[in-house]
Amino acid sequence: MIPELSSLSVCMRDPQRVEEIIKAMQKAGTSTIQVISDFDMTLTRFAYNGKRCPPSHNILNNSRLISEECKAQLKDLLNTYYPIEIDSKWTVEEKLPLMVDWWTKAHTGAAAHQERPAAGSLPAVFSNYMDFDETGLKSRHNVLLVGDSLGDLTMADGVHSIEDILKIGFLNDKVEERKTSYLNAYDIVLVKDETMEVPNALLLHLTSTK
Numbered sequence: 333m334i335p336e337l338s339s340l341s342v343c344m345r346d347p348q349r350v351e352e353i354i355k356a357m358q359k360a361g362t363s364t365i366q367v368i369s370d371f372d373m374t375l376t377r378f379a380y381n382g383k384r385c386p387p388s389h390n391i392l393n394n395s396r397l398i399s400e401e402c403k404a405q406l407k408d409l410l411n412t413y414y415p416i417e418i419d420s421k422w423t424v425e426e427k428l429p430l431m432v433d434w435w436t437k438a439h440t441g442a443a444a445h446q447e448r449p450a451a452g453s454l455p456a457v458f459s460n461y462m463d464f465d466e467t468g469l470k471s472r473h474n475v476l477l478v479g480d481s482l483g484d485l486t487m488a489d490g491v492h493s494i495e496d497i498l499k500i501g502f503l504n505d506k507v508e509e510r511k512t513s514y515l516n517a518y519d520i521v522l523v524k525d526e527t528m529e530v531p532n533a534l535l536l537h538l539t540s541t542k
């Protein structure tokens with residue numbers, strides 16, 4: 333087992349199964365692996381030195397191009413919807429339309445209230461943009477999936493003929509309340525881990541030639 337997996341912040345429902353998946357992926361080789369990762373609070377930190385880090389949407393909250401009125405609205409939306417996002421009593425299916433409501437209200441509000449900068453152009457945000465090269469990802473049947481919510485577990489749903497998939501989940505908030513559901517859903521659960529150390533070490537391990 334790789335040393336990083338013995339850290340106290342790493343929890344696994346079935347460590348033996350994790351080891352089997354890692355060995356199978358390593359045997360299959362680098363060219364078969366693709367990484368599918370969430371962004372906010374996964375590739376970016378949830379907290380640093382115990383202080384909460386902002387998600388991408390907070391770029392708007394901190395922008396001079398957004399009016400104070402709109403910032404207050406965005407804060408209200410966060411206070412309304414974030415508790416739902418992390419509430420273990422709601423299913424992913426129940427939460428999804430509410431999360432869409434959140435983004436829609438935040439985006440509509442920000443677009444309506446933004447103040448045009450002196451240069452005249454407004455900032456544009458792109459997300460979920462895929463750029464494939466000529467080889468595509470067709471031959472990569474092994475997936476390293478990294479996320480921070482139970483909704484992220486569907487990120488690999490469109491991948492054809494998956495051989496092995498290793499799911500790594502950051503459990504950032506409401507740890508005790510959500511630990512069981514995360515352990516049931518993710519192969520590796522990283523509890524209040526402020527780094528990408530484990531996913532990075534795993535990737536290095538999987539792509540190293542022995």
Ligand SMILES: Nc1ccn([C@@H]2O[C@H](COP(=O)(O)O)[C@@H](O)[C@H]2O)c(=O)n1
Binds near residue numbers: 373
């Ligand atoms: N208007 C919004 C919408 C979402 N958020 C937060 O951003 C995070 C996005 O995370 P992903 O896992 O979807 O990358 C999410 O955790 C929300 O808490 C926000 O702050 N404002």
